[in-house]
Amino acid sequence: MSALGGGAAGGEGINPTASLIALVIVLVAVAVVFVVYPAALVPLIGVIIGGVLISFGVHFVPVGGAPAAMGQAPGIATGVAMLAAGGGLAGLFGGAWAAEFGIAISLAAGAIGGGLLMAITCLMVNVVYVYAMGIPAASGKVDKDPITGDTFPAYKSQGTEGHGLPFISYVGGVLGGLFGGMGGTLIYYELLQVYEEALPSFLGTTEGMTTLAVSLAGIFAVGMFLVAAVLTAYNITGTIEGPHDPKFKRWPRAVIGSSAASAVCGLFAILLVVI
Amino acid sequence: MSVKIEASEGGMPHDTMLGIGVVGALVCLYIVYLNSLMSTEVFAFFGGLAAVIALWWGTDSIKTLCSYGLGTGVPSAGMISLGSGVIAFLFASKLAGISPLLVPIGCIFIAAIIGAILGFISDKVLNMNIPVMTRMIAELTIVGSLTMLGFTAMVSGSFIFTDLIAGSVSFLGMEVTSYAASVIGGCVLATIFMLGAIAIQHPFNACLGPNESWDRTQMCALECGFLSMLVVAIMSVAFLSLFAVVISFAISVILWGWSYSEYIKLSKRDAFAWLDSKPIREVGGE
Numbered sequence: 001m002s003a004l005g006g007g008a009a010g011g012e013g014i015n016p017t018a019s020l021i022a023l024v025i026v027l028v029a030v031a032v033v034f035v036v037y038p039a040a041l042v043p044l045i046g047v048i049i050g051g052v053l054i055s056f057g058v059h060f061v062p063v064g065g066a067p068a069a070m071g072q073a074p075g076i077a078t079g080v081a082m083l084a085a086g087g088g089l090a091g092l093f094g095g096a097w098a099a100e101f102g103i104a105i106s107l108a109a110g111a112i113g114g115g116l117l118m119a120i121t122c123l124m125v126n127v128v129y130v131y132a133m134g135i136p137a138a139s140g141k142v143d144k145d146p147i148t149g150d151t152f153p154a155y156k157s158q159g160t161e162g163h164g165l166p167f168i169s170y171v172g173g174v175l176g177g178l179f180g181g182m183g184g185t186l187i188y189y190e191l192l193q194v195y196e197e198a199l200p201s202f203l204g205t206t207e208g209m210t211t212l213a214v215s216l217a218g219i220f221a222v223g224m225f226l227v228a229a230v231l232t233a234y235n236i237t238g239t240i241e242g243p244h245d246p247k248f249k250r251w252p253r254a255v256i257g258s259s260a261a262s263a264v265c266g267l268f269a270i271l272l273v274v275i
Numbered sequence: 276m277s278v279k280i281e282a283s284e285g286g287m288p289h290d291t292m293l294g295i296g297v298v299g300a301l302v303c304l305y306i307v308y309l310n311s312l313m314s315t316e317v318f319a320f321f322g323g324l325a326a327v328i329a330l331w332w333g334t335d336s337i338k339t340l341c342s343y344g345l346g347t348g349v350p351s352a353g354m355i356s357l358g359s360g361v362i363a364f365l366f367a368s369k370l371a372g373i374s375p376l377l378v379p380i381g382c383i384f385i386a387a388i389i390g391a392i393l394g395f396i397s398d399k400v401l402n403m404n405i406p407v408m409t410r411m412i413a414e415l416t417i418v419g420s421l422t423m424l425g426f427t428a429m430v431s432g433s434f435i436f437t438d439l440i441a442g443s444v445s446f447l448g449m450e451v452t453s454y455a456a457s458v459i460g461g462c463v464l465a466t467i468f469m470l471g472a473i474a475i476q477h478p479f480n481a482c483l484g485p486n487e488s489w490d491r492t493q494m495c496a497l498e499c500g501f502l503s504m505l506v507v508a509i510m511s512v513a514f515l516s517l518f519a520v521v522i523s524f525a526i527s528v529i530l531w532g533w534s535y536s537e538y539i540k541l542s543k544r545d546a547f548a549w550l551d552s553k554p555i556r557e558v559g560g561e
Contacts, residue, residue, distance in 0.1 A: 017399075080347055203454075208460060215462040219464045222465070222468070230354050230355035231355070237345070253402065265362050265389065
């Protein structure tokens with residue numbers, strides 16, 4: 001579903017030189033933080049892991065795009081960036097609410113929030129597909145559902161790539177929400193630790209610092225989440241059915257790319273309290 | 276490598292639009308700084324104008340990028356633009372500690388660095404292999420950061436970090452500094468973020484198609500920008516004097532009304548051109 005009907009880009013395989021440069025960018029970012037503000041080294045690594053979790057998680061989400069809205073492709077009928085933002089931000093809000101209870105509960109709350117949103121979305125998408133559009137769930141990429149063993153070819157309409165939301169895609173969507181929500185919450189939590197520690201000494205007061213730290217960490221987490229999600233969307237180029245789709249095998253390069261992007265964005269977010 | 280498909284013929288060259296966008300936005304942002312020099316707030320609306328100029332240029336960047344077929348739809352480019360732009364903008368606002376005059380120009384440089392890295396990642400690491408990708412993602416990051424900077428300057432009358440985190444509330448008739456009642460503490464930034472994101476991702480997404488025309492898309496960009504500016508003007512009630520808010524609001528309403536009526540005229544013109552049904556015009560590509 002490219003904008004103007006042009007052929008979607010995005011070849012297979014990993015570009016070794018570029019991936020090496022991306023890893024060097026990660027190391028440089030970590031080294032810079034280690035030199036100028038060693039206390040933020042662990043948070044930066046947390047931010048990078050958060051970006052990697054988001055990027056890996058987005059690959060699970062069944063994205064159908066415009067063809068899915070017309071019942072010509074399986075998946076949820078919207079773009080990768082929108083779905084990831086929905087699931088991830090729901091997780092982020094859930095996790096942010098639980099931030100005061102420590103990292104484990106916060107991450108769990110974030111994961112549940114993201115997973116819950118994707119579960120409800122997938123359920124309602126299937127209700128609309130089955131009862132409103134009158135189409136059965138059939139995958140175009142595999143003949144048999146890897147979990148339930150349902151067969152698809154007999155139900156797939158001619159001229160389509162499949163339609164509806166098979167069970168494996170549903171499971172993929174929930175898994176994607178879990179990873180995305182956890183990643184977004186991890187970025188938020190780590191940045192919150194940095195700001196709560198650094199802002200009072202920078203401004204010389206503790207009054208209202210929590211609000212400020214929450215706002216700064218929140219807006220940075222949203223920004224980084226969208227960067228990681230859109231880069232992953234570019235990696236997928238359009239539609240994906242879930243973990244059984246051949247495009248799922250592209251995840252390593254999205255993980256490399258997102259770790260470099262999160263490292264650069266995290267570096268600037270942390271340097272904010274240094275200069 | 277993907278094939279380029281010309282979106283629309285004619286119109287201004289992209290490099291000229293880049294020049295107008297950068298210079299226009301910078302000039303408007305430096306005019307906002309007159310607020311601090313003259314201790315007034317009436318120049319706040321120039322921040323909104325800076326954001327609209329940046330959005331006008333950014334719409335053409337999105338058009339250039341998306342004419343290669345990203346496969347993910349137009350809005351994703353708008354989301355990465357604002358997502359990376361907000362990081363560059365917040366970092367740049369902190370540069371005011373060195374010199375306030377450094378903020379707008381520093382914002383452009385930092386956004387260019389972040390954008391170039393993100394563009395390199397999407398083009399080479401993710402194997403998109405689109406020739407203009409690195410440049411356009413860098414441009415979009417600059418547009419996103421200038422939009423955030425412009426709208427933030429409009430809502431608070433300043434783009435200096437220490438001003439953005441300190442608001443004031445009156446308590447028993449006394450003005451008390453409150454960090455919670457500030458632009459960043461009150462998380463007004465989140466609203467500005469989405470207002471900017473809608474304004475950048477909508478115009479080309481709405482106008483694309485075989486009969487897309489340059490002036491209609493750019494007018495839609497102006498219309499979306501002024502509409503966001505109108506909401507920002509209403510939000511600035513919390514931070515600015517009533518006189519400055521009324522000026523911002525009046526200018527936003529007038530400009531939005533003008534751009535909306537122009538956009539409707541252009542839409543009617545393009546619709547009339549398609550009055551008799553014709554085969555879809557092939558404008559290039561394969």
